[in-house]
Amino acid sequence: MNTLPDTLILPPETRLGRGASQQLLELCDAFGGRGCLVCGQSQVRSGALDKILDKQSSDVELRVWLHPGSEPTLEQLEDLLEIVRAHNPQWVAAIGGGSVLDIAKAAAGLHHAPMSVLSYHDGQPIPPSPTSFIAVPTTAGTGSEATMVSVLTNSDTGVKKSIRHPSFLARLVLLDPDLLESCPKEVLAASGMDALTQAIESYCSRGATWLSDTFALEGLRLIHGSLDKGYQGDSDAFLDLMNGSYLAGIALSNARLGLVHGLAHPLGARFHTPHGLVCAVCLPPVLAFNREVISEKYARMSEIVGEDLLAYAQSMVGKLGIRNPFAGKALHDPETVIEETLASGSTKANPRPVAQEDVSTLLNTLFQAEA
Ligand SMILES: [Fe+2]
Structure with a gap:
């Protein structure tokens, strides 16, 4: 690296x-x-x-x-x-x-x-x-x-x-x-899940370097320690949350992201869903998809969050009151969404190569899930 x-x-x-x-x-x-x-x-x-x-x-x-x-x-x-x-x-x-x-x-x-x-x-x-x-x-x-x-x-x-x-x-x-004091709770939750996703995706990106890994991991540590507390209204957590988000931003800026962000743009644009919300619901299935090729990094991140990373991502979605906005909805142009996802620079940086059928499976998971 x-x-x-x-x-x-x-x-x-x-x-x-x-x-x-x-x-x-x-x-x-x-x-x-x-x-x-x-x-x-x-x-x-x-x-x-x-x-x-x-x-x-x-x-x-x-x-x-x-x-x-x-x-x-x-x-x-x-x-x-x-x-x-x-x-x-x-x-x-x-x-x-x-x-x-x-x-x-x-x-x-x-x-x-x-x-x-x-x-x-x-x-x-x-x-x-x-x-x-x-x-x-x-x-x-x-x-x-x-x-x-x-x-x-x-x-x-x-x-x-x-x-x-x-x-x-x-x-x-x-x-x-x-400034986070006046941030509505649901915005804090969705944007916090965007930051969490960005820390994880930049850490696992094909473009990752020592520098981006350092920023991403510290971002993950800070976000993990502050997102739930901040959502509960603990303003002492806001400095760490803001710093963690900033560090994840520097990491992504220097390493790019992954498949969650590749999916997030076409889905967000079609359903007018806030970006962080899309990231929150795409993160667990994409982590499950990537897991086998990122074993060392996955273990390091699990160590930071104190539990299995996928279980942590799923539990945060629940704790922050996030519901799947796609559950039970119909996607009218899956072929175009798949095409846009595969063309995205974020998807190209995903640690596991992504094929058309992989995106199709992920879309089925998202749209056939219960809310
Ligand atoms: Fe994002």
């Missing part, structure tokens, strides 16, 4: 601690006097946005854009880009969950890009962006603050996939566990 990936991707500056998010505008000054702040609706309701705006210095020209909700679409990105291009900021900061971070990241990254959003989503190469992206996550899960990836859905075709460029990476990350 290599020590480092061919390209090492790490955010250059990360600040963490209670109240860290309130330094946002002061720290953004270093990136220029004109900025855009992209924010989720829940940060308006919780008062987190007001707390940040209270610290605004009079000489910063700031535009605020509220993400309308749901997982980000190309249309939403076009709306945000219109604002960004009119205001022409030197930086775009995001405070919110993975969807808010992903759309703001893409807006900073495509600020000066000459082609349509659709062309880049369809695979046209993305030019480097001079606009800085700053990330303040309010959920512990997606790891978007640590990656150069933005996941976007084309609502016309239903295709959900990522666009990426090294210049998308956040120049500054603020990890503030206080």
Whole structure:
């Protein structure tokens, strides 16, 4: 196994601690006097946005854009880009969950890009962006603050996939566990299961290195020790949960993922199911599928969680009140889902090679299960 990936991707500056998010505008000054702040609706309701705006210095020209909700679409990105291009900021900061971070990241990254959003989503190469992206996550899960990836859905075709460029990476990350206080329980559960899945999949990925293994295992240890407690409302667990999610994000950014994430995009796009929820229900059957080829790593992870890893993943789904959103539903285009799953970069990084029949079996397991 290599020590480092061919390209090492790490955010250059990360600040963490209670109240860290309130330094946002002061720290953004270093990136220029004109900025855009992209924010989720829940940060308006919780008062987190007001707390940040209270610290605004009079000489910063700031535009605020509220993400309308749901997982980000190309249309939403076009709306945000219109604002960004009119205001022409030197930086775009995001405070919110993975969807808010992903759309703001893409807006900073495509600020000066000459082609349509659709062309880049369809695979046209993305030019480097001079606009800085700053990330303040309010959920512990997606790891978007640590990656150069933005996941976007084309609502016309239903295709959900990522666009990426090294210049998308956040120049500054603020990890503030206080922001988890207002995170709804079901969001905390789903995003926490995304983080858990990302720690496990990046650790087992074909692209794993010493560096990603180190981050993934520590991420797993922190998430294991804090997810259930955080879900029960123990705010002392939030710092570990946020750190664990961030470490898993760095691991995936440098190692890629696996079959759970290969399935998650086509299924999430068809059923409009939150990403973390899809990950939570796909994780146990995919672990069972991979188990025979990852025996050493499986044993190491079982040691960290203090029980058989698959049993642990199943018990967490139950403890967090997660129900299978696909149970008893009909999948109308299984062939296309199989095709999209097999084409995914995540599936290609899965430790066990994946064949068409394997995906078909997994889909049957998910859709024929009891809720
Ligand atoms: Fe994920």
